[in-house]
Amino acid sequence: MVHEWALAEAIVEHVLKNRENNILEKIVLRIGLLQTIDLDILKFALEELFKLNNISVEKIEFIEEDISLKCRKCSYEWRIDINNLDEYIRESIHFIPETIYSFFKCPNCSSRDYDLKTGRGIYVEEIRWRKRS
Amino acid sequence: MKKYVGEKDPRISIVNKRLSTVNRIFIVMSPKGGVGKTVFSTIFSLILAEHGFKTGLLDLDFTNPSTHIVLGINPINYKPVEEKGLIPPNIYNLEYFTIAIYTGDKPLPLRGESVNNIFLELLTIVKWSNLDYLVIDTPPSIRDEHLDLLTFIGDKSELILITTPNPIAISSIGRLINLLKESSYKIKGLVENMSSGEYLKQYCIENGIEYLGSIPYDQFFDSKIGDVEKLRQSIIWNSIDEIVKKVTS
Numbered sequence: 001m002v003h004e005w006a007l008a009e010a011i012v013e014h015v016l017k018n019r020e021n022n023i024l025e026k027i028v029l030r031i032g033l034l035q036t037i038d039l040d041i042l043k044f045a046l047e048e049l050f051k052l053n054n055i056s057v058e059k060i061e062f063i064e065e066d067i068s069l070k071c072r073k074c075s076y077e078w079r080i081d082i083n084n085l086d087e088y089i090r091e092s093i094h095f096i097p098e099t100i101y102s103f104f105k106c107p108n109c110s111s112r113d114y115d116l117k118t119g120r121g122i123y124v125e126e127i128r129w130r131k132r133s
Numbered sequence: 134m135k136k137y138v139g140e141k142d143p144r145i146s147i148v149n150k151r152l153s154t155v156n157r158i159f160i161v162m163s164p165k166g167g168v169g170k171t172v173f174s175t176i177f178s179l180i181l182a183e184h185g186f187k188t189g190l191l192d193l194d195f196t197n198p199s200t201h202i203v204l205g206i207n208p209i210n211y212k213p214v215e216e217k218g219l220i221p222p223n224i225y226n227l228e229y230f231t232i233a234i235y236t237g238d239k240p241l242p243l244r245g246e247s248v249n250n251i252f253l254e255l256l257t258i259v260k261w262s263n264l265d266y267l268v269i270d271t272p273p274s275i276r277d278e279h280l281d282l283l284t285f286i287g288d289k290s291e292l293i294l295i296t297t298p299n300p301i302a303i304s305s306i307g308r309l310i311n312l313l314k315e316s317s318y319k320i321k322g323l324v325e326n327m328s329s330g331e332y333l334k335q336y337c338i339e340n341g342i343e344y345l346g347s348i349p350y351d352q353f354f355d356s357k358i359g360d361v362e363k364l365r366q367s368i369i370w371n372s373i374d375e376i377v378k379k380v381t382s
Contacts, residue, residue: 006218006258007143013150014143030141092235095219096254098195098247099232102239112242120250123141 003095004038007122008045014124016053023130024050024057032065032119034097036082036090058130067119069104076108077117097121144253148285151256155189155267158290159321159380160282164305166273168297169326169348172358174270175203176370177293179361180377182226186265189221192231193282194272195251196241201233205359208233218260225361230259248277256285266381275309283318291321293345293380298325298332310340321380324348345379348372 015027027046031037043060050057070077082090085103092099097120105112152158161174171194178190192200201208204224208231213219221228232241232251243251261267269290271278282290292313296306306323313320322343325333327350337344348369357363364370 002215003218003258006147006260009217010143010147010257013146017146095258096232096235096251098243098251098254099235099241101243101247102236102241112240113244116247122143124143125141 002038002041004041005045007037008042008049011046011122011124012049012053015050015055015127018127019055020129022055024055024127025130026059026061026126026128027057027124028061028063028126030063030065030123030125032067032097032121034067034082034093034100034116034119035121036094037122063125065118068117069106069114070117071106071109071111071114073111073113074106074109076106078107080104142253144257145285148253148256149289151260152267152286152289154261155264157265158267158269158286159293160269160271160290161293161295162271162279162309163295163302164273164275164309165296165302168295168302170273170295171199171270172203172354172369173293173295173324173326173348173373174268175200176364176373177377178227178266178268179225179364180370180374181266181268181381184377184381186381187228187263188226189228189230189261189264189267191229191255191259191267191269192233193252193269193278195232195248195278196243197272198231198233198236200229200270201231203358203364204229205361207237209235209237213259216260218258220260220262228261228264230255245277249281252278252281252285275312283313283316287316287318291319291380293321293324294342295324295326296333297327298330303333303336307340310342321345324376346372346376348376 039062046060068079089103101112106114161170163170178188181188192198211222213221221230294306296302320342322345323337324345325347328347331347334344351369357367
């Protein structure tokens with residue numbers, strides 16, 4: 001099982017800390033595309049882990065976020081397509097997204113001092129528990 | 134508020150659970166560079182493992198990792214196994230993790246938020262086994278890596294401070310001692326490195342911390358870095374062995 005499981009464990013732990021009952025109507029996760037998370041595997045891991053914690057989850061929704069970068073030196077903004085990268089680089093960024101600073105420079109001025117504006121990480125946007133009637 | 138400390142970041146919830154498999158955590162710290170943190174952390178870990186303790190070594194210097202140089206390995210050849218997370222590779226009976234596994238010798242310039250992100254990512258995805266000891270080597274200064282360590286795992290860690298008897302280094306370590314004491318972190322003690330005596334014993338008494346020992350200066354030491362067998366035969370190894378006996382007794 002790949003490392004998406006470890007990320008799912010963190011998400012479930014986060015949900016458990018905010019637990020209101022046993023029925024999770026909806027969880028919305030924002031997923032940065034930089035990390036090339038396999039959403040099917042992540043969803044499977046989440047379902048299994050929720051089950052283990054006696055939580056019934058009705059809907060898992062993903063919002064994918066594009067990668068955008070902005071150079072701090074020359075203000076140039078650009079995007080990258082992570083799928084076209086060498087396997088070694090892809091794997092490094094998959095596990096630790098900030099290794100991008102080892103592999104990419106600003107295409108305009110070659111600076112490595114740039115901001116990863118969007119596209120990094122996993123964030124829990126919404127947790128909606130079934131309201132008791 | 135930055136994203137990583139926001140309520141939306143699930144990694145914060147798992148950090149302590151991940152390290153629940155570790156019995157004792159030693160964080161090796163010094164605000165001053167060049168006082169021997171990395172050499173000490175690495176040899177200290179190797180000796181713990183030689184004494185039969187299940188030991189992990191985590192290199193937390195993201196921009197300038199160098200424990201692999203002391204170990205004499207090319208880190209990119211030691212990929213972790215993926216098993217519901219990353220299982221650290223085993224090197225000289227150490228569970229070992231460094232970001233250099235992914236970046237090798239490439240530069241990795243990082244601003245603060247990136248450091249925070251790497252810290253949380255590593256502590257989320259790296260799965261240590263049931264360790265007796267996890268030794269964490271830190272970069273110089275008192276900045277993001279140290280603050281994250283103290284904030285997230287400081288309460289379950291023991292801090293080993295290291296300095297040379299140089300007045301500038303002592304001044305730096307004094308600032309760190311004050312910072313740690315203010316928040317009641319557990320200082321395991323102070324190591325005096327590159328020294329021809331035990332000059333800092335009195336300093337430790339005055340500051341109410343344990344003097345863990347002195348490591349002599351070895352003018353030929355540089356030629357031993359990267360060769361664990363040569364390290365094992367050095368006087369530095371023997372001195373650190375005495376410190377290991379003290380902290381594990």
